[in-house]
Amino acid sequence: MNVRSQVSMVFHLDKCIGCHTCSVACKNVWTDRKGAEYMWWNNVETKPGTGYPTKWEDQDKYQGGWKKNGNGKLEIKSTGKAKIIPNIFHNPHMPSLDDYYIPWTYDYQNLFNAREGSDQPTAKPISMIDGEEVDVESGPNWDDDLGGSPIYAENDPNLEGLTDQQKLQLSSVERLVFFYLPRICNHCLNPTCVASCPSGALYKRGEDGIVLIDQKKCRAWRSCVSACPYKKTYFNWFTGKSEKCILCFPRLETGQAPACFHSCVGRIRYLGVLLYDADRLEEVAKLPDDELVEAQRSMILDPNDPTVIAAAKKNGITDGVIDSAQHSPVYRFVKEWGIALPPHIEYRTLPMLFYVPPMSPVQASKPEDTIHHESEEFFHDIDSSRVPMQFLANLFGAGHEGVVRYALAKQKAVRWHRRAETVGDIDRETADRMLRAADCTREEADAIYELTALCTFEDRFVIPPMHREQAIEMMKEPHEHRTEAGFGFVGGPRRGL
């Protein structure tokens, strides 16, 4: 057993209201600079929708992630070792700016400088890259709330395998439905971006698993941009370096939650440490699609198990981190309750950001003047929810419904249980039957309810001590670096010499 610790995340989609506060917080802190205008390390997508960059989930187009080759070995889909040499001058699967959007501002100066005339001066949209006038046609959240639209919703790659009736059900007037999918870097256990970097500039931090790009080692070979199936590494067109979400490590190191987590209005985000067995990584990443979710879960170790604790200590994991892992909200959602699922695990990067799938509204119709619920029961059957199970399974279960059904059934049972407890218009026996059917107990249901609905800041973010002070002491002469800003390097990043 080779125990490692990983700062992991849960996004509770049932609580996301799609307000983009997370995106704005991140933008203001990290990507509001030249070359990074188009980057949204955190973005929020409407599902069904095409997302950002457009159709990022379409791996026939972008060739992100891993694939199993003929002899059962894992291979980078885009440019692995054999393919990088002939393709280093021109990356064959790289998205270009147009796949994201042209970042724009407005020509406000014109409002002051325009010559006197009979018309009011206007501030035309201009490109933030070359200053040319742009016809604004797309943006990072251009499909926002456009569930049912023929341009966006109907082109969602996750609609594959859905029956025509299910597709119709997703988009028909007065019944259409959508939910939100906030996305940041998943800080995967088997990241393709790291594996694909010809310079070895990308790396995973051993102590907390955060995936970073060494800006001094990046040479703009662009492999990581193509290789990441989630399209969460971005190319800075000005500095000629790739960049990505850093999970706000300077904040984490000072005990603060990342900006997007901290600012989340719906309180959907949870952060905590998971201990996992790194020896099983390769074996797990090669399993068939339908076994991946369970297998990844089995890699996550019980932080209260004495053998795990002993192995963790042997690997130099500090007591503080182990203690933090024992209180991790992520561990409870992912491992104890089994209701948080990795996105698109079929890409085989083993993402460490998990989503609690959303409960969608009841199916209803309006044959006359009043709305009729299609279900007689108080909380509808999950199989007749408006978002087809297959759609959620394509997102969170590698196309297999089992794990999604389990997560939704448990969430539904929690609702029955709490209704019986607090309102009492549901009889206790029915609620208990629901709980049993969903593999849940009253205590567990209460715990899920508390961590979902009543969670405080401290409940949601259990940040481990990062012990950065040790790293700096061991690697640097403190006196030599006392004038530095604390991280990064002196002098702003600029292009070339």
Place this chain on the structure above:
Amino acid sequence: MDKSFFDQFLFVILPYLSLFTFFLMTVYRYRAQSFSYSSLSSQFLENEHHFWAVVPFHYGVLVITVGHLVAIFIPRSILLWNSHPLRLYILEISALAFGLLTLIGLVGIVIRRATTTRIRKVTSPTDWILFAMLLALVVSGVAMALLHPWGSSWFASNLTPYLWSIFKLNPDITYVTSMPALVKFHIVLAFLTVGFFPFTRLVHILVIPNPYLWRKPQVVRWYGKKQ
């Protein structure tokens, strides 16, 4: 000006200045400004013509550069190969072909940069000077292949000794001063480019990814372990 002094300047002083600048500045830049070592790819801003310009140029220039290095470091291999006329023709024709490939690619690169507004924004004055130098270098090279044939042989037999005399700090310019003007132009420009090299985007040649093919797929860094 005295002609011999002029030759001394072009073929002795300039090469030493260039080589000195090259070694000093590449090392200094790598140590002080390692962030600036980047290929500064523009594929992200323009992906349609990128392939047709960049790929021919790089493959062409790669083969031509390797050819020059072989002629400098193992000249006997070239002379031995060229001892048979048919093999000489094959070498000369392929050199010309790759030279033309480089030229086509380079012209493509310059046109692409000049005509795409987005890319013009990320093209510095240094880039334009470099493109002009490279263009002159490649055009003169291709012209030599056409006007002064069997360059592979006379390079290996006459210019290699000159270059080695420079490397050995015992410069002997007898061979080089008797060369046609076009050849002299090419040599002088080549040394200028070498001297200009550390100030340009060309430094990305020096950071080609060599450990990638041998390393494990995943990279992990730990506190307290030097990279």
